[in-house]
Amino acid sequence: MSYDRVDNYSAPAIAPSDGGDDSHNEILKSFKSFILEFRLNNQFIYRDQLRENLLIKNYFLKVNNEHLIGFNEELNKKLHDDPTEMIPIFENAITEIGKRIAYLSTDENEVPSNFPQCQLILYSIANKTSIRDLDSENISKIVRVSGIIISSSVLSSRATKVQIICRNCKHTMKMSVSPGFGNLQLPKKCQGSHNFDDNSTQQKCPNEPYTIVHDKSTFIDQQILKLQETPDMVPVGEMPRTILLQSDRYLTNQVVPGTRVTIIGIYSIFENTGKKVRNGNVNTVALRNPYLKILGIQTDIESNNSNLIFTEEEEEEFIKLSRLPNLYEVFSSSIAPSIYGNNDIKKAITCLLMGGSKKILPDNMRLRGDINVLLLGDPGTAKSQLLKFVEKVSPISVYTSGKGSSAAGLTASVQRDSVTRDFYLEGGAMVLADGGVVCIDEFDKMRDEDRVAIHEAMEQQTISIAKAGITTVLNSRTSVLAAANPIFGRYDDLKSPGENIDFQSTILSRFDMIFIVKDDHNENRDISIAQHVMNVHTGNSSANTNHNEEGEIPIETMRRYIQYCKNKCAPRLTPEAAERLSSHFVSIRKKLQLNEADMNERSSIPITVRQLEAIIRITESLAKLVLSPIATEDHVEEAIRLFTASTMNAVDQGINNGMVTNSELNKEIEKVEQELRRRLPIGWSTAYRTLRRELVESGKASANALDKALLIMERHEIIRFRHQRQNILRVGV
Structure with missing residues (x-):
């Protein structure tokens, strides 16, 4: 690309600005010469642009500042040093040339007096100032x-x-x-x-x-x-x-x-x-x-x-990266490498960062491509650390805490100008993160009315405002990564997910993946975690070779690669993959229906058509990760595995806790329940450890049967746990 002036043309020298008419006329001539005679690749781009704009009644000219530098550096310096005086002269030059182009005449008498003043619109790639x-x-x-x-x-x-x-x-x-x-x-x-x-x-x-x-x-x-x-x-x-x-x-x-x-x-x-x-x-x-x-x-x-211009070297690097056979594993392990384990959660975050494909249907209805993930679990399971890392690696991100966020702070608020007294809109976190990720920590600490405010933003990806005479719709095309604690602080295995999760099913259905993160006591796992944490704190790189291998992709490269994938790729399902997805959805709905019939209650985590769309989005994101234009059956299988390991695992925990068990265990539970009714008259209480000593340690019943019998009786409001299961009070027949 080269900047050429017309043959035998030299930029006129500009007299020093002393406020006189001669200096003004020289500057006006210089601006006119730039508009008429600047060439780029043998095209008079500004003369042609002005002619095209005037044909459609647009009285403006977009000028690239770098072109003005290449044409006449002295003129550009005057423009930047004294823009208040120079810009009206530049606009006068555009207007005079516009009159000549529109009316093919230089005679002022033939041009209508109401010809509007043309506007200068400036563009530049100069350094930014904070x-x-x-x-x-x-x-x-x-x-x-x-x-x-x-x-x-x-x-x-x-x-x-x-x-x-x-x-x-x-x-x-x-x-x-x-x-x-x-x-x-x-x-x-x-x-x-x-x-x-x-x-x-x-x-x-x-x-x-x-x-x-x-x-x-x-x-x-x-x-x-x-x-x-x-x-x-x-x-x-x-x-x-x-x-x-x-x-x-x-x-x-x-x-x-x-x-x-x-x-x-x-x-x-x-x-x-x-x-x-x-x-x-x-x-x-x-x-x-x-x-x-x-x-x-x-x-x-x-x-x-x-940030959105990719060099040839970067594109070659990204294409080479996309062809790695184990890119999925490498990318997911590069997410928060200082955190041990949680492999499926890291893979889900990989899908969230990539996102699926947005779709606009023939009736102009939009289907979201962004993926929402909920991490629900015990304290100390690194949920907040994962959220902080996602805020760092995502090209556009906003981190907020549920306790300190209101409905207006998350969506939008109507403010009043102190001078004009007019109302205007101020966007909240989900508006500011448009095109990126909103990380909401302490999601369970939000008030219910604030949480309801983001229902529309999570599914329709818009925020409707009708306040103070302002009725409008703002875009919030963002993914939501939320972290929450169970209702009792720690996850209680003896309670169903519905009793552990203090959320309505309306908000749960909007999450594509729901992970229940438990702090299980496992000696081998505890030893591995302890060694990993010690290596992180001591910086023992020789003993921590796995950590170096995991973090193979630097954060900046990950961020750029995410931008590249989002801009360049929008995968679609193959017919075979679509058939596999639809048959799997039908099978899990049938299984859930049978289980709910056995339990005589509905699952607190719903499986609806939204969950089918969730699996589709996960499939598309896996294909986008490797820059594949189509999503194959292999991507579908991994998407189903991820969905099963997250949302379906949470649903199945409720089913298992709902006593869908074999007949022998059912009989044992009935015997324990009868024994508890006999031992515990109405209004009396006893200690849990006493029942465990008299029934379990004596060999009359298993610990599993005792716990499940107590859970059934609590659900039917026969007994009530007091002091976190230390005392058991019988309150009903």
Whole structure:
């Protein structure tokens, strides 16, 4: 790619800016020359772009800053050093060329007077400046910052030229309004000639006589946005910084809350006259507030952001990585390698990071491709550590704790502007993580009304708002990785999952995989965990060779590979894989129906069509991991195995605890129940260890039969456990 000027053309030298007409005209000529004569690959790209835009009534021109540097570096320097003065000249140049193109004439009399002013939209790949690094040296300079749009106002009108009229003598005049947030200052005295003529017999006008004639004034569209730092840019312990943005004309209504953007604009200040600061006995006007006047908006999809540009070397590396025969094992073991075991959970997180394929049906209904995972288990099983690692490795992620999150903080809130008193939306965690992962720790500590608020966001992937006259829908295309503790703090094997899980089935059905993580007491496993933890803490690499082998893929490579897979691959099921999936779903529904009939109660973890879609998404994510355009039966088998090891394992635990047992054990349970009824009159209590000593240790019954008999009696409200199973009280017949 090369930047060429037309033959025999040299960029005109620009005279030093002294505010004179000659300097102004030279700069105007230079901008016109750039628009008309800049060539890229033998094409006059800006001349052609302006012609195409005018044909569809779009009066703007998108200019790449790097092209201006290649054409005339001195002109670019003046633009960046004094954008407030240069941009109107640039826009005048675009407008004059637009008139010539539209009307094929250079005569001003043949061009309609209402031809609109064309807008300059600037793009660049210059270095970014952090919001917290903007200081007084950047004022009135062009800067490039990135972040997340957290709120956007409704469209309003801003005057560029106003016609004012004196209420007394009807003297009229036109005033130009400076851009920005500043207030319009009307003349305090009438400018009519009789006010300055001492011989005039007409009465002089009073002070502040002017009023605005709105019908004769010129307005443009304006929108106020608020930009916040991305979570990965905020230092630990700091509050994220925000800055106001002002967009106008064709830059309005371009983004919604939750969009990650890179903004090119002029760093400016305005005086908020509504605030006063008392300094001693003197009222002083508050310091000027900073804001950014937008010159160009680049979203992550369309920007020249290096995070989404893959070099040839990277693509070769990723394709080579995708062809590894054991990539699935290597990638999953690279997730939180400092955590021992939990292989199936790490594989599920791999699927969550990749995600399935989004689908838009012919009736415009959308099917989500993001995978939701719930980790439910005992304390100390590294659930929070896994969530923290996912926040680190996911390209877009937000970490939050359930106890400190409200419904508005997770979805969206309606705020009121302190100056204009208008309502506007501020996106919450699930809006800000659009296209990524939301990690919610302490999911069980959330209030029920807050948890219900994310039902729509988890399945339909939208957030509907109807508050304060604002009715809208925000996108929340995000995966949810949640961690929770059982209702008793630790998982009780003698209780069903429904009694251990304090969640409604409406929220459980929205999770594609539910893992029950238990802290089992196993001597060999405990020895392995102890050795692993000691090696991690002591940094004993020689003894910890397995750890080095597990973490084969660095975090940055994993993050880039996840982005590459999501951008380049959207697998579909083969007919054979689809047939295998449908037959498996029918079989597990039939098995669940039979088991529920034997138990005389429904499972607390539902198996519905959502779970069939969950297995489809897991299958597609496994195919996406290896950049396969189709999902085969092998991917289906692994997806079924993962689903069985997670959600179906949780369901089966309830079935086993529901006493679907052999006939011999049923008979033994009945005998134990009769013995308990005989030994324990209504209103009496006894100790669990006493029953265990008299029945189990004497050989009259097995420990399993005693525990299951007690569980049955508790379900039928015959007995009640007190003091966490230490005492057993009989309360019914």
